[in-house]
Amino acid sequence: MKPGIHPPYRKVVFHDTSADQYFVVGSTLSTDRTIVWEDGKEYPYFTLDVSSASHPFCTGKQRIVRSEGRMANFTRRFGQFGQSK
Known part of the structure; x- marks a missing residue:
């Protein structure tokens, strides 16, 4: 490492x-x-x-917005319009 170009590494308190x-x-x-x-x-x-103490993914409080695939979602939304009665 070149001397004098790197910032000092030290302990920091994050809140x-x-x-x-x-x-x-x-x-x-x-x-x-x-x-x-x-x-x-x-x-x-x-x-x-x-x-990591407050992010929903890390705490396990994340909601699952979509558990089905893209095609299943499309069929659920628009599948009724393509069917003849």
């Missing part, structure tokens, strides 16, 4: 505001905000709208 969860993860993110963590050390602080 998922929708689930009110905190994560400490290594990152190169630059932020001016800081927070004192549970271990007494001060870390950079960044807020998130969505993380």
Whole structure:
């Protein structure tokens, strides 16, 4: 690696505001905000709208919108118009 071109890698506290969860993860993110963590050390602080703690796919709360295939959906919607009575 070339010296002086990479951002510093450090631990950052991420706060998922929708689930009110905190994560400490290594990152190169630059932020001016800081927070004192549970271990007494001060870390950079960044807020998130969505993380694995609040995303519907990761939490298992995702609705299944369509469980049938595309042809079955087409036949269900328009199949009655093609039938002669």
